[in-house]
Amino acid sequence: MHRKFLRFLLAVSIIGLIGVYFIYRNVAGPEILAEGAASVYVEIPHGTSFEELTKLLLHKKLIPNEVVFRKLAQQLNYTGDPVRSGRYAVDPGMKLPDFIERLRSGKQAPVMVILTTERELSDVAKKVARFIEPDAQELLTLFQKQDFLDSLGYTKETLMSLFIPNSYEFYWDTSPRDFIRRMVEEHQKFWKRKDRYLIAERLGLTPAEVYTLASIVEKETLQNDEKERMAGVYYNRLQIGMKLQADPTAVFASRDFTTNRVTNYHLGVDSPYNTYKYKGLPPGPIAMASIASIDAVLYHEQHDYLYFCAKGDGSGYHTFAKTLEAHKQNAEIYRENRRKRGK
Known part of the structure; x- marks a missing residue:
């Protein structure tokens, strides 16, 4: 009886060691990106569900093991819908738990919105849409929304004067209104200087x-x-x-x-x-x-x-x-x- 109990304990220990190795190998051990590789970025639109995110990460080959990802996400309380939107960096050598924590905390990688001497407001909308989530039509619709322009003190004809060509740091999921509000702030700073x-x-x-x-x-x-x-x-x-x-x-x-x-x-x-x-x-x-x-x-x-x-x-x-x-x-x-x- 005593020997059978010892064998049972040994078997449990072996299974435990295998489990520990599995967790190490698939969670703590493997890197999503190898050291020395260039960072990659994941853009998560507003309203994305956990299931949609999982498919996105699988498509981008950023999940080494889907089962482990789901279980780990559950343990880290990252399965609620919708997930946080934004643009997130996957750094070389990053482990899966660290990546999930980054997604969960909403620690985004910013983008640089580069404004140059565009001709018309539609051109500005197209340029900005290259860098942030809203598309050009969403931006242009706001640019032409008269009550919004009135609240800012601009008209459709004068709105172009709001934009000062420069490079600006934004979060990818910035809304059209927040983009304009930021441009108002930058405009005021520019005119106060010198x-x-x-x-x-x-x-x-x-x-x-x-x-x-x-x-x-x-x-x-x-x-x-x-x-x-x-x-x-x-x-x-x-x-x-x-x-x-x-x-x-x-x-x-x-x-x-x-x-x-x-x-x-x-x-x-x-x-x-x-x-x-x-x-x-x-x-x-x-x-x-x-x-x-x-x-x-x-x-x-x-x-x-x-x-x-x-x-x-x-x-x-x-x-x-x-x-x-x-x-x-x-x-x-x-x-x-x-x-x-x-x-």
Whole structure:
């Protein structure tokens, strides 16, 4: 009887050791990703159930053993629906318990939303949707929701002036409203820095008007070192009530964004955005303006120039003039330079 009991204890011990080894081998031992590998990321949409998550992780081959995953998740109290949304990193050498704890705690890996000089709000929505969960249509719908815009003090025409091109850290599951709220915060920070609010006020312009003028400068030249001079031309025209006559506004009014040359067709489009037709600034920006262009307006060069003309020599620079007669001479030089270049 005593020997049978000892055999029983031995058998139980062996089974226990096997169990311990199994747990070590399948839970604590194996790594989801080997050391030295690049981190991978799992994006879990809002409303995802535990079952849907399990299928997702199996599809991505991030569960070494489904049975162990389910049991361990249950032990760690991670089986309720829905699971936490977000973007989560799987680091090299990470063990399954650590990964489940990361999912359970909601410790997300942030994303960088990169805003550049997009043309229209629809382009902004498409760009942002590349980085966060909401799709472009969700974002654009909010961008056009008038009561929401009213609460922010913007219109559909001026909303573009909210966006300052830069890189911003977000969580992947950020909602469209939270995205906009963050942009409002960043906008305010930007204008408070370097006394930009105060400088705009001294110029007799609102931040939205500075941004609108900057968007024109943005589309007129790619050369940052001449933007302050060009902004000065447009500011001088505004001060004397002269039409801005900015080619990019005529292009924007026509929506002919593929054109390489501005023709009489573009100049004749009847739109409040066409500054050949109407005095003053257009109703809103014609593109996202870079920080360089915004500051070029705020710190524009003080001079007497009222005209500028592309040099036509392929440099991308412009020649500036104080009188219409001098401008006409520059225009002739431009045409001659183009002829020499076979343009």
